[in-house]
Amino acid sequence: MLTLVLLFGLALLTACGSPASSSDPNSDASAITPFDTLAPLPPERKKESTAATRVHPEAIGSYAGAFEAAEYDENADFVYANKITIFIDSFNVTTAFGHSVVAGNLRSFSGPYKEVKEGLEITGKEPGDDRYDGVFTFVLNSEAGLLKGTWKANNNKLPVTGRTYELKYRRFAYNPNLDLPEDVLWDALYEKHAEYAGEGEFLTQDVFKYNPSKEALTRQQVENMYKGDLEVMRNAIYARHGYSFKNRKMRFIFDRYVEWYMPVSTDIRGDLTPLEKKNIDLMKRYEEHADRYYDVFGR
Amino acid sequence: MPEQRLGTGLFTALRQINYGEGALLLAYAWFCWLMWEITRQYIPWNDDVAFLRIKQEYMGLAYYRQAFFVHVYASIICLPAGFTQFSPGLLKRAPRWHRVSGRIYAFVAVFLAGPSGFVIGLHANGGPTSQLAFCLLAILWVYCTLKGWHTARKGDIKAHRNWMIRSFALALSAITLRAWKVGLVAAFHPRPMDVYRIVAWLGWVLNLLIAEWIIRRRVFINANK
Numbered sequence: 341m342l343t344l345v346l347l348f349g350l351a352l353l354t355a356c357g358s359p360a361s362s363s364d365p366n367s368d369a370s371a372i373t374p375f376d377t378l379a380p381l382p383p384e385r386k387k388e389s390t391a392a393t394r395v396h397p398e399a400i401g402s403y404a405g406a407f408e409a410a411e412y413d414e415n416a417d418f419v420y421a422n423k424i425t426i427f428i429d430s431f432n433v434t435t436a437f438g439h440s441v442v443a444g445n446l447r448s449f450s451g452p453y454k455e456v457k458e459g460l461e462i463t464g465k466e467p468g469d470d471r472y473d474g475v476f477t478f479v480l481n482s483e484a485g486l487l488k489g490t491w492k493a494n495n496n497k498l499p500v501t502g503r504t505y506e507l508k509y510r511r512f513a514y515n516p517n518l519d520l521p522e523d524v525l526w527d528a529l530y531e532k533h534a535e536y537a538g539e540g541e542f543l544t545q546d547v548f549k550y551n552p553s554k555e556a557l558t559r560q561q562v563e564n565m566y567k568g569d570l571e572v573m574r575n576a577i578y579a580r581h582g583y584s585f586k587n588r589k590m591r592f593i594f595d596r597y598v599e600w601y602m603p604v605s606t607d608i609r610g611d612l613t614p615l616e617k618k619n620i621d622l623m624k625r626y627e628e629h630a631d632r633y634y635d636v637f638g639r
Numbered sequence: 640m641p642e643q644r645l646g647t648g649l650f651t652a653l654r655q656i657n658y659g660e661g662a663l664l665l666a667y668a669w670f671c672w673l674m675w676e677i678t679r680q681y682i683p684w685n686d687d688v689a690f691l692r693i694k695q696e697y698m699g700l701a702y703y704r705q706a707f708f709v710h711v712y713a714s715i716i717c718l719p720a721g722f723t724q725f726s727p728g729l730l731k732r733a734p735r736w737h738r739v740s741g742r743i744y745a746f747v748a749v750f751l752a753g754p755s756g757f758v759i760g761l762h763a764n765g766g767p768t769s770q771l772a773f774c775l776l777a778i779l780w781v782y783c784t785l786k787g788w789h790t791a792r793k794g795d796i797k798a799h800r801n802w803m804i805r806s807f808a809l810a811l812s813a814i815t816l817r818a819w820k821v822g823l824v825a826a827f828h829p830r831p832m833d834v835y836r837i838v839a840w841l842g843w844v845l846n847l848l849i850a851e852w853i854i855r856r857r858v859f860i861n862a863n864k
Contacts, residue, residue: 560766563765564831567831626693629692629693630831633690634824637821638677
C-alpha cells in the first residue's frame with residue numbers, strides 16, 4: 341500500500357520533470373511541435389507557407405476516447421483499454437504534427453498525410469526514443485468530429501503491440517464543478533499485489549461528499565473518511581485539470597467511469613488553485629497516516 | 640550489602656515464576672517493546688512525524704507541543720513497573736526494588752505523564768467524545784496513583800494495593816486501546832475516527848472494570864480463607 345502511494349508520488353515527480361509536458365495543449369500546442377507554422381518564413385517559401393497554414397485548419401483540435409488493445413500477449417499483465425487524447429497540432433505542406441496523452445505519457449508524433457474519401461489519413465510516427473513508441477495511422481473526419489485508426493508498437497515484444505481507437509472531437513476546459521459519477525463505486529480499487537482475491541477495497545458514498553476543487557475542507561470533514569475515498573477525492577482534483585494518470589489504481593477509475601475526464605497533460609502542478617493545493621495537503625496527511633497506521637498497533 | 644540483596648532477591652523472585660506468569664510477562668514485554676517502537680518515532684525530537692502529521696493545527700500551540708513530548712517521553716518510563724510491582728516474591732525478597740520502581744512510576748504518572756495526557760486530551764482527535772474519555776482517564780489515573788502513594792506512606796498496604804491495581808490498569812490503557820484498535824480494524828474495518836472514539840473509552844473503562852473485579856475477588860477469597 342505504502343509503495344503504491346510512493347510510486348504514485350514518484351510517477352508525479354518524474355512526469356513533471358519533462359519540460360514539454362508543462363504546456364497547455366489548448367492554448368499553446370505548438371510549443372511542443374518541432375515545426376512552428378506561424379513563424380516567419382523566408383520570402384521564397386512564403387507562398388508555400390500561406391498555403392500550409394491554410395491546410396486543414398478545421399482538423400486542428402483534440403480527440404478523446406478509448407485506446408483499446410488489438411494485438412497483445414494474452415499472458416502478459418497489461419491494461420486492455422486506456423483513455424487517450426490525440427491532439428492534431430499543425431500541418432505543413434507535407435507533414436502533420438500532433439501529440440498523444442495516455443496513461444501518464446505525453447508523446448509527440450509527426451508524419452505524412454493525404455486526403456481520402458472520409459477526410460484526412462495521417463501516419464504519425466512517435467520519436468522512437470521511448471520503449472513504448474510506435475506509429476499512429478488514422479483517418480480524421482473533422483466534419484463528423486471523428487478520429488479512427490490504429491497504433492502499432494515499434495517493439496514487438498511489448499505486452500500490447502497494436503491498439504485501435506475511435507475518438508470524438510473534444511475540447512478540454514478546466515471546470516471545478518465537475519463531480520464524480522456514482523459509477524466509481526462499481527469496482528474494487530486496483531491493488532497491484534492483492535493478497536487475496538475478492539478482498540478488494542471499495543469506495544463508499546463518502547467519495548461524493550465534498551468537491552475539494554470548490555470548497556475548503558476541514559480536518560473534521562476528512563478525519564473520519566476511509567483512505568480510498570480520500571485518495572480518489574484528491575485525485576479527482578488532478579483529473580479535473582486533465583492530468584494523465586500513470587498510476588493504474590487511479591487510471592482504472594477515471595479512464596473507465598468518469599465520462600468528463602480527459603487526459604491532456606502529465607504535469608498539472610502549475611494549474612492547481614491555492615484552494616486545491618491546501619485541500620491536497622490536508623487529504624494527503626490523512627491518507628498517509630491511514631496508510632501507515634490504520635491497521636497497526638499505534639494511533 | 641543492600642546491592643547484593645537487591646540482586647539475589649531479584650534472581651530468587653525470577654526463579655519462582657510459573658509458566659502462566661512467564662507467558663504473561665513475555666506478552667507484556669512484547670507490548671512494551673511495541674510502545675518503545677512508537678516512542679522511538681519521536682526521537683530525535685520531530686514535530687512533523689507519525690501521529691503529529693495529522694495534528695499540525697495544534698503544533699502552533701506551545702503548550703500542546705510541550706505536553707505531547709512530555710507525554711511521549713515520560714509515559715514509557717511507567718511501563719517497567721509492570722514487571723516489578725505485582726510480584727509478591729520480589730516484594731518479599733527485595734522490597735527495595737518495589738519501592739524504587741514504585742516511586743519512579745508514581746512520580747512520572749502524577750507529575751509528568753498524567754497531567755500532559757490531560758492537556759493533549761483536551762485536543763484529542765474525534766471531538767468531545769474522545770476528548771472527554773482521555774481527560775477523564777488522565778484525571779482518574781493521577782487520582783488513583785496519588786491515593787496509592789499516600790496509602791503506602793501511611794502504611795495501609797491493603798488500600799495501597801487496591802489503588803495501585805486501579806492505577807496500573809489505567810496505565811495499561813496505552814497498550815489496550817491500541818490493541819483494541821488493531822482488533823476492531825481487522826474485524827470490522829471501521830472508519831478511522833469511529834474506531835478512535837470507541838477505543839478512547841474501551842481502552843480504559845474495561846481495564847478499570849477488570850481491576851475492580853480483581854480487587855473484589857481478592858477481598859472475597861481472603862474473607863473465605
